[in-house]
Amino acid sequence: MAIEKMISHIKFSLFSPEMVRKLSAEKLLVPDTYNEDGYPIDGGLVDQRLGVIDPGLRCKTCGGRMRSCPGHFGHIELVRPVIHPEFSRVIYVLLKSTCQHCHHILVKKRQRSVVKKKVKKGEVVPGAADLGIITSKEEAVKALESADEAEAPILGSVPLKDAEKVKKVAICAKCDKPQAIVSFVKPSAFYLGKKQLLPSDVRDWLADIPNEELQELGFDPVYARPEWAIITALLVPPVTVRPSITLETGDRSEDDLTHKLVDIMRINQRLEANINAGAPQLIIEDLWELLQYHVTTYFNNETANIPPARHRSGRPLKTLSQRLKGKEGRFRYNLSGKRVNFSARTVISPDPNISINEVGVPMMVAEEMTIPINVTDWNIEACKKLILSEDYPKALYVLRTDGKRAKVTEKTKQEISDNLTSGSIIERQLCDGDTVLFNRQPSLHRISIMRHKVRVMPGKSFRLNLVVTPPYNADFDGDEMNLHVPQTDEARVEAELLMSVEGQVISPRHGHAIIKPQEDFVSGAYFMTRDATEFTREQACQLLAIANITNLPEPDRGQKYSGRLLFSELLPKDLNLKIKSKLGEVIEIKNGLLLKGSLEARAYENELIEKIFHMHGDQAVRTFLDSSTRMCIFGVTLHGFSVDVSNYTIGEESVKKMEAVASKARKEVDGLVMQFKNKTLERLPGRSLRETLEEKIMAILSRARDASGQIIEKDLGMDNNAIIMAKIGARGSILNAIQMSAMVGQQAVRGKRLTRGYGSRPLLHFKKKSLGADAHGFVSSCFKIGLTPQEFFFHSMGGRESLVNTAIRTARSGYMQRRLINALQDMVVQSDRSVRDSRGVLIQYTFGGDGADPKEVGASRQALEKVGEELEPDD
Amino acid sequence: MLGEKKHIDHFLVPLHEILPKEEAEKVMVFYKSPLTAFPKINDSDPIVKQIGAQVGDMIKITRKDATCENVYYRVVYEK
Structure with a gap:
């Protein structure tokens, strides 16, 4: 990458009033836009010299038409100067750091000794010479001798960033006059002592600061004289920046900026009239302040301490700052991010029957989107057929060799087809097998955008295979996704090589499969590879056929086929694996034959898929995932697999055991509380007595829940679908089962038992200062039977915390991610x-x-x- | 306090070596980059002081990671 030119620096500066006048195409005089006939008023805010936005008109400045004229700036002469609100801070700093009488820099007394030392050493003090105070050692010594030690400050250099820190200097070194306190009231009022400084006073003051001293304060006086921050000539942006819209009724609706400028001009005119009529100073100052308000809101309508200017409807106006700022501003909305062509967006829905690298595209979308095809001598006949076609795979446009673009219509298609030559380009509709990029926001990692192949389908939603759901983090509760059609061969090849779904099966984050079985698919895989599963010849044929396998193996269980045998047909013949499964058994695969053990989620995704990917590559994994999805789901459907309340109902004996566990835990807690009250409880190292108690109670109660978990697992057992799903990792967890059928357990806020509420107790239903289990959020009921009112409140308290936490976590991690991306994006x-x-x-x-x-x-x-x-x- | 002990003796401080000029040249050729493109280290860095590196020297830092040993180069700059 050769760097041709480098930006060495960027300089921001102020416009002087002279520059504004030079830049301006027109001095605006009339605070209005159009006259009664709908023509732009001369000298008005949409003067034709400021550019054209109406078709057919010509610009009076450059003679250009609507597109060719870039627009020209105008200006308004303000009868009284006004402070630029965005620079008021800088102005304040300058007022504070210069003398109010002679307008030279003020310096703190302390700095005097620094200067003194330096001068004594013979060093030249920057600025000192320019200020005419000390130029040589002799002079310095003389100055020091003649001055009153305590009082006379010496001038020196103060960089702008330090200037704010400079405390008021009692007396100016240059003119020996005392300084009143300068104060600043946001957004644009300055006071000298108690007297308000008018913008014109401020302007005169700033204009009087010598150039050399400005340099020392960090200004470049050639580009930014501070008095230019006081506006006397206001630059008016061209009409192209603030176009008016014609409504259906024929009325014109002006841009917010135009409205604001009208306000400024009206007040400016009134102010002028009042001055000319010799109105009292009070009235003039009121109008002047109003002018300041309008100019302030023109720049930023969210200025602090100022009510925002509103539209007639009450909506705050969107002025200059609001156009640029924030997420919806010009930078982030229009420049960093843009809307694109060749893209589509709709709701997604699942389809386990399409391949993992396919995407079901609705006909409506396929008909609208196009792919350019180069016409050659070899495909010219096919192209002509596409042009002449009556329905779906049609060519919509033809780009002829002369660069002209022709739309293919009923009338023109015969002629276009006859005149088609190789070298032209036709734009045909999206077809099966075309390469597209598929994306779901938020795009948090690279696998949030992958290449799919088009599969045109009826319906109105994008269809995707369930196994590609995890990389997109998609579900089907109304999620929408975007689709982009690459237009060049280079783009398509790149997408195919780098972004294909099958190439992303293994996540670059942890090296394990991320495109992996979901929910029912996992249940199906487990069911298929269970010891007891067998199928008749007929069923076996169906299962294999659905997985695209045409060869029926020899039956291994008499006349019947074991599920494992059928599943083995999907595995590569050279696959050898020995995995310890989540269920504790050993899964053994030898030469592509599943000998023993049943598959569960972890063995499937971390071993099986991974190994096939590394041994046989992406296409093998794709076909394996495609066909195993279908086989497993079909297999489990033959058998039936569902969950209902009975799956969470435990036997009477277990209920009794559960009650025993709960009451035993309560007793233990009571025992601990007794010990605590009698002060016989032994303190844990590093803990207070109270903390010891809490810790021990928490331990007892969580043990109680674990104990009930064991009872449940025993009671429900491995022939319970809910437990099966939890254990194999298809859906749910044992904890869910425990909470539903045994006990919900201890509720916690900030990792501790519930304590906050009504003084010494979380709820009024318990005795004051009670330390028992029930009073602090122990829920011994289960969801199935139901919670007592107290338990319900406790549960809500815990639930609220986790809800708040997830909300905060997403917001915070999102911003963290944004910062990281911005920092790392071009590595x-x-x-x-x-x-x-x-x-x-x-x-x-x-x-x-x-x-x-x-x-x-x-x-x-x-x-x-x-x-x-x-x-x-x-x- | 720590007496004669130096930071470089600490087990958490990776190996820092001053690269001879020819070696540094080789590294620059290998990475096809001018000296300015290399990461920097201040001459006020205690380890730079202890190994006696001068401004403009290239320092080779050998770190032992969980997976492998890896090498990092830094150029000494005046603070």
Whole structure:
């Protein structure tokens, strides 16, 4: 990458009134827009010299038409100067750091000694010479001798950033006059002592500060004289910046900026009339202040301490600052992010029957979107057919060799087809197999955008396979997703090579599968590979057919086929695995045959999919996922698999056991509380007595819940669908089952038992200062039977906390992510594996310190395992 | 306080070495980058002081990570 030109610096400066007048195409005089005939008023705010926004008119400045004229600035001469509100801080600093009589820099007494020392050492003090105070050692000594030690300050240099820190200096060194306190009232009022400084006074003051001294304060007087921050000539943006809209009724509606400018001009005129009529100073100052208000809100309508200017409807006006600022402002909304062509958005819905790398595209979308095809001698006939076609796969436009674009219509298509030559480009509708990019926001990682292949379908929603749901973090409760159609061959190839779904099966974050079985698919896989599962010949044929397998193996259970045998048909023939499953059994696969053990979520995603990906690549994984989805879901459907209340109903005996557990826990807690009150409780190291008690109680109560969990697992057992799902990782957890059928357990806020509420107790239903289990949020009921009112309140308290936490967490992590992305966005891993930023500065010598791609780390692990296995003699 | 003990002796401080000029040249050629493109370290850094590196020297830092040993280069700059 050759850098042709580099930006060395950017300079921001102020416009002087002279520059504003030079820049202006027209001095605006009339505070109005159009006359009765609907023509722009000369000297009005939409004067034709400021540019044109109506078609057919010509610009009076440059002669250009609507598109060609860029617009021209105008200006308003303010009869009285007004402070630019965005610079009032800077003005304040300047007023504070210069003398109110002679307008030279003021310096603190303390700095005098610094200057004194430096001068004695013979160093030249910057600024001192210019200020005519001390130029030489001799002079300095003389000045020091003649001055009153305590009182006479010496001038020196004060950088702007320090100037604010400079405390008021009692007496100016230059003119020996005492200084009154300068104060600033936001957004634009200045006081000298108690007297208000009028903008014109401020202007005169600032204009009197010498250039050299401004430099010392950090100003560049050539580009930004401080008095230019007081507006005398207000620059008016061209009409192209504030276009008016014609409503259906024929009325014109002006832009907010135009409204604001009208306000400014009206007040300006009134002020002028009053001055000319010799009105009392009080009235003039009132109008002047009103003018200041309008100018302030013109720049920023969210200025602090000022009521926002409103539209007639009561809506606050959107003025200059509001146009640029924030998420909806010009920068983030229009410049960093743009709307694009060749994109579509609709609701998503599931379809387990399409491949993982496909996306179901509604016909309506496919008909609207196009792909450019280069016409060559070899495809010209096919292209003509597309042009002449009556329905769906049609060509919509033709780009002829002369660069003209022609729309294909019923009338023109015959002619266009006849004149078609190779070298032109036709734009045909989206077809099956086309490459598209599919995306769901928020795009938090690279797998939030992947390449899919189009599959045109009836209906109005995008369809996607359930296994690609996790990388997008999508569900089907109304989620919408975006689709983009790459338009060039280069873009398509790049998308296919880098972004294809099948290539993203392994997550670069942890090296495990992220495109993986979901919910019912996991249940199905478990069901299919369970010991007891067998199928008749007919069912086996159906199962294999649905998975696209045409060969029926020999039955292994007499006349019947085991589920494992059928599932094995999906596995590559050279697959060997020994996995310890979540259920504690050993899953053994030898030469692509599942010998024993049943699959669960972790074995499936962390072992099976990963291994197939590393051994046989992305296409093998794709077909495996496609066909295993279908087989597993079909298999489990044959059998039926669902959950109802009975799955969470425990036997009477267990209920009794549960009650025993709860009452035992309560007793233990009571015992502890007794010990605490009798002061016989032994303190834990590092804890107070009270903390010890709390800790022990929490331990007892969580033990109680664990105990009830065991009772439940025993009672419900592995032939209970709810427990099966929890154990194999399909849906739900054992905790859910415990809370539904046994006890909800201890509620907590901030990791502690509930304590806040009515003084010494969380609820009024308990005795004051009670320390027992029930008084502090122990819920011994279960969801199925129902909570007591007290328990219900406790549960709400705990529930509120977790709700608030999730809300805060998402907001905070989102902003953190934004900051990280902004900081890291232009770092690139180069071909030598070094990480560099856009200037070519090295950040890391090897990516990640070891150059490892987490996606491939698993591969080497698998390779090592393979070596190990090969060393072991087979059979 | 710590007496004669130096930071470089601490087990958490990775190995810092001053690269001879020729070696530094080689590194620059290898990464096809001018000296200005390399990460910086202040000459006020205690370890820079202790190994006696001068402004303009390239320092090689060898770190042991969980996965492998990795090398990092820094150029000494005046603070």
